[in-house]
Amino acid sequence: SQQGEEDPQALSIQEGENATMNCSYKTSINNLQWYRQNSGRGLVHLILIRSNEREKHSGRLRVTLDTSKKSSSLLITASRAADTASYFCATAAYSGAGSYQLTFGKGTKLSVIP
Amino acid sequence: KAGVTQTPRYLIKTRGQQVTLSCSPISGHRSVSWYQQTPGQGLQFLFEYFSETQRNKGNFPGRFSGRQFSNSRSEMNVSTLELGDSALYLCASSWTINTDTQYFGPGTRLTVL
Numbered sequence: 001s002q003q004g005e006e007d008p009q010a011l012s013i014q015e016g017e018n019a020t021m022n023c024s025y026k027t028s029i030n031n032l033q034w035y036r037q038n039s040g041r042g043l044v045h046l047i048l049i050r051s052n053e054r055e056k057h058s059g060r061l062r063v064t065l066d067t068s069k070k071s072s073s074l075l076i077t078a079s080r081a082a083d084t085a086s087y088f089c090a091t092a093a094y095s096g097a098g099s100y101q102l103t104f105g106k107g108t109k110l111s112v113i114p
Numbered sequence: 115k116a117g118v119t120q121t122p123r124y125l126i127k128t129r130g131q132q133v134t135l136s137c138s139p140i141s142g143h144r145s146v147s148w149y150q151q152t153p154g155q156g157l158q159f160l161f162e163y164f165s166e167t168q169r170n171k172g173n174f175p176g177r178f179s180g181r182q183f184s185n186s187r188s189e190m191n192v193s194t195l196e197l198g199d200s201a202l203y204l205c206a207s208s209w210t211i212n213t214d215t216q217y218f219g220p221g222t223r224l225t226v227l
Contacts (some may be wrong), residue, residue, distance in 0.1 A: 035218075040220065042218035043157075099169055103159065104159075
């Protein structure tokens with residue numbers, strides 16, 4: 001079952017603009033991760049933010065986490081055509097019997113128009 | 115360092131057949147997880163192996179199975195294939211636990227006719 005839900009499902013912007021994607025989840029988490037997937041290929045890890053962190057940066061990426069609202073956002077600044085991809089949030093949560101599981105949302109499809 | 119490799123990259127099978135997919139993790143990674151990705155259901159967790167033991171399993175029927183070898187390489191098997199098994203199967207590896215950063219392979223695209 002999907003724990004994280006991304007919003008919007010699709011986003012189209014002009015090159016140079018900023019793109020913001022949101023992720024909401026339901027249960028307590030250990031960490032939240034963002035991944036990128038280019039059409040039909042493997043996922044690439046972008047950033048991991050732990051439950052005790054509020055904000056993290058990596059290059060043009062900025063991720064925030066609000067555990068009280070059970071939500072996260074991914075901001076890509078000064079977007080480029082090469083940023084065109086699907087973006088997924090994944091939540092790491094306790095799944096019972098002493099184990100944890102990473103659960104992915106359905107993703108946001110970002111199109112950056114040159 | 116070589117990334118995660120998956121073989122084969124593409125596979126076409128017919129209903130009722132069985133299939134075995136292979137995954138070689140990044141050297142030194144001991145956790146291997148498998149995911150099924152379809153347009154309708156998105157990315158769904160199949161199972162995770164660590165040190166040759168299945169540590170976690172998703173909500174899939176028993177037709178889906180896997181194993182891990184002593185060199186951390188992993189295989190997954192799907193028996194009695196159904197049309198709905200058509201999907202991109204992704205393997206991911208990590209150092210210790212599957213909730214740390216996952217490094218994904220390019221996937222195996224399985225088509226069931």
